Structure formats: structure tokens, C-alpha cells
Amino acid sequence: MPVGTQGSIKGVLPDQVAATGSQIILANTYHLMLRPGEKTVAELGDLHRFMGWPGPILTDSGGYQVFSLADINQITDQGVTFKSHIDGAIVHLDAKRSMQVQNDLGADIIMAFDECPDPNKPVEYQKIAVERTMRWAAECQVAHARKEDQSLFGIVQGGTDRGLRAYCAEQLIEMDFPGYAVGGLAVGEGFAAMKAVLGWVTPMLPSDKPRYLMGVGFPRDIAAAVASGIDMFDCVLPTRNGRNAYAFTAAGAIRLRNSKFTRDSGPIEADCDCYACRNFSRGAIRHFFFAGEMLGPVLVSVHNVRFYQRLMADLRRSIGEGSFLSFLQNDPRCLLGPSAQSSVEGIEETP
Numbered sequence: 001m002p003v004g005t006q007g008s009i010k011g012v013l014p015d016q017v018a019a020t021g022s023q024i025i026l027a028n029t030y031h032l033m034l035r036p037g038e039k040t041v042a043e044l045g046d047l048h049r050f051m052g053w054p055g056p057i058l059t060d061s062g063g064y065q066v067f068s069l070a071d072i073n074q075i076t077d078q079g080v081t082f083k084s085h086i087d088g089a090i091v092h093l094d095a096k097r098s099m100q101v102q103n104d105l106g107a108d109i110i111m112a113f114d115e116c117p118d119p120n121k122p123v124e125y126q127k128i129a130v131e132r133t134m135r136w137a138a139e140c141q142v143a144h145a146r147k148e149d150q151s152l153f154g155i156v157q158g159g160t161d162r163g164l165r166a167y168c169a170e171q172l173i174e175m176d177f178p179g180y181a182v183g184g185l186a187v188g189e190g191f192a193a194m195k196a197v198l199g200w201v202t203p204m205l206p207s208d209k210p211r212y213l214m215g216v217g218f219p220r221d222i223a224a225a226v227a228s229g230i231d232m233f234d235c236v237l238p239t240r241n242g243r244n245a246y247a248f249t250a251a252g253a254i255r256l257r258n259s260k261f262t263r264d265s266g267p268i269e270a271d272c273d274c275y276a277c278r279n280f281s282r283g284a285i286r287h288f289f290f291a292g293e294m295l296g297p298v299l300v301s302v303h304n305v306r307f308y309q310r311l312m313a314d315l316r317r318s319i320g321e322g323s324f325l326s327f328l329q330n331d332p333r334c335l336l337g338p339s340a341q342s343s344v345e346g347i348e349e350t351p
């Protein structure tokens with residue numbers, strides 16, 4: 001799922017998003033409830049009309065942004081009180097309010113309100129957060145007012161503790177959600193720890209329901225998660241990196257501001273069928289970035305989203321053909337991780 005944080009996939013028209021093969025997109029409850037407010041979005045139609053996207057949309061619960069962005073005053077079993085990063089207003093968010101906001105926004109898949117604690121907090125705290133996450137999940141089921149047309153997914157938390165993850169997954173499965181997410185990963189625990197957690201948790205979750213890994217990740221992370229059984233992903237990397245002239249290719253990452261591309265007449269990636277690669281040279285795109293032309297960020301975002309969708313389609317095809325393990329071991333995209341990005345500067349935006 002391409003991410004439309006503020007109700008827009010930054011710089012990319014919905015038609016172009018659809019042309020990359022994207023079927024479903026994501027929007028952030030936290031941002032939209034603070035501005036323009038969920039009632040305004042509802043008055044303007046609903047989120048589909050607001051985003052110009054008639055296809056499926058998923059909204060998150062607001063929890064992750066509250067814990068990662070906001071100046072938090074208090075977390076209790078009754079919810080979270082925080083200061084809005086826009087105007088400093090004191091805002092309270094709990095399970096009931098998260099459901100009301102997501103019911104008003106009107107996405108097709110909505111997420112249970114959860115606590116995403118700092119992974120460095122001790123296991124005693126992770127346990128408190130898991131208990132809260134399960135209590136809030138049950139409250140969300142009760143408060144959810146549009147069960148007939150919005151699917152509410154539960155979120156498994158528990159940090160990197162195997163027992164806590166299993167406990168949380170078991171309790172949520174008992175509550176019988178139409179889909180399940182794994183939260184609290186890719187928050188600094190490292191690739192090996194993420195793979196370990198997915199190896200424990202994903203096989204526990206019902207295979208006949210969607211399994212969604214939230215906020216991940218690099219192509220390498222996605223390939224590894226698919227190996228554990230994950231079906232759905234969302235990530236800002238394709239568009240965020242695209243805006244910074246950073247393009248994903250199977251041969252590695254390239255930064256289009258580099259002077260070696262000045263007279264490069266080739267496309268971003270030779271075998272890519274995206275709009276940018278069919279119509280523009282690396283040299284022209286490099287020029288657009290230096291001249292401050294909007295088209296530069298737009299074209300690289302389109303390429304990157306298509307790169308991710310092609311990877312997903314190829315992963316799916318390899319599973320269908322029974323060649324998944326060989327794909328995982330031999331396709332160079334399955335190795336692309338954050339190391340390729342370490343030299344990229346200026347990527348500082350809100351999650």
C-alpha cells in the first residue's frame with residue numbers, strides 16, 4: 001500500500017498510483033483527525049472522495065503516530081493524552097475515539113487502537129502495553145459502528161519477546177477479527193530480530209485471513225516477511241525516497257542527483273515499464289531535481305511505487321509457480337536493505 005499520510009500520495013495523481021498496479025492505499029488517522037478533522041472529511045463525501053480514490057483504503061488507528069510524533073502527556077488504560085504537533089492543543093485518543101474517527105473517515109479496512117512502546121523498554125513494560133492493546137482491541141470491537149462495510153483488523157504487539165507475542169496473538173485470534181496485523185516492528189530492533197518475531201507470530205495467525213505487517217519496509221524486509229506468510233504491507237519509502245531523488249533498482253539504489261547521470265540517456269531502470277522509465281532519461285530527471293521542477297520528485301515516486309508493485313507481483317507469481325524459495329535466494333531485489341541508503345541525506349520527514 002502506498003501511503004497517503006495527509007490524504008494524498010505525495011505528488012502522485014490517483015490515476016498514476018493505479019497505473020503502478022497499486023490496488024489499495026493507506027491514510028493516517030492521526031493526521032486527518034487533527035487536520036482537517038474527520039467530520040470535515042465526512043462532510044466532503046468520505047475518504048474515497050476526499051482522496052480521489054474509489055478503490056480500497058486502509059486507515060491506521062492513530063496509535064503509532066501518537067507514540068512516535070506527539071508530545072505525550074499521559075498513557076493509561078483509558079487512552080493517551082497528547083499535545084497536537086500542529087497547534088499544541090491537548091487531544092485525547094482512546095479505542096472508542098479511534099473507532100469513531102475511522103468510522104467517519106470511511107476507509108474499507110480500519111485498525112484497532114494499540115500501544116506501540118519503545119522496543120528498548122523492559123519486558124515488564126511490554127507486558128503492560130500488550131495487556132492494554134488487547135483491552136483496547138476488545139473495546140474497538142464494541143465501539144465499531146460500521147461492521148457491515150468496514151473490516152476491523154487486530155494488531156499483535158509484544159516487542160521482541162516470544163511469549164508476549166504468542167500470548168497477544170492467541171488472545172486476538174480468540175476475538176475473531178477479519179484480518180490481523182503485526183505491529184511494533186521496524187522500529188529499531190534490527191532485521192534479524194524482525195525475522196525472528198515474524199517467524200513466531202505469522203504462522204500462528206489464520207492463513208485464510210489477511211496478515212499485514214505494518215510500516216515495513218525495504219525490499220529485503222518485505223521478501224523475508226512474505227517468507228513467513230505476510231500478505232500486506234505499507235511503507236513510505238517508495239514515495240519519500242522518490243522525493244529525494246533516490247530510486248530503487250534491482251541492481252541497487254541510485255541517487256539521481258549524482259553528476260554521473262548528467263548525460264545519461266537511459267531510463268532509471270532498463271526493464272521497468274513505469275511511466276517515468278518509458279518517457280524520461282536519467283539526465284532529464286537529474287536536471288528536474290536541480291532546477292527545482294516538481295516533475296523530478298513525481299517521476300521518481302512513480303518509478304519507486306512501480307518497483308515495489310513489480311516486486312510484490314513477482315513474489316506472488318513465484319509462490320504460484322512453486323519457485324518462491326529460489327526467487328528469495330536469487331533475485332537481487334530480495335537483498336536490498338538499508339545499507340544502500342546510508343549515504344542518502346536530507347530524508348527527514350514525519351512518519
Ligand SMILES: [Zn+2]
Pocket residue numbers: 268269272273274275276277278302303304306
Ligand atoms: Zn520505472
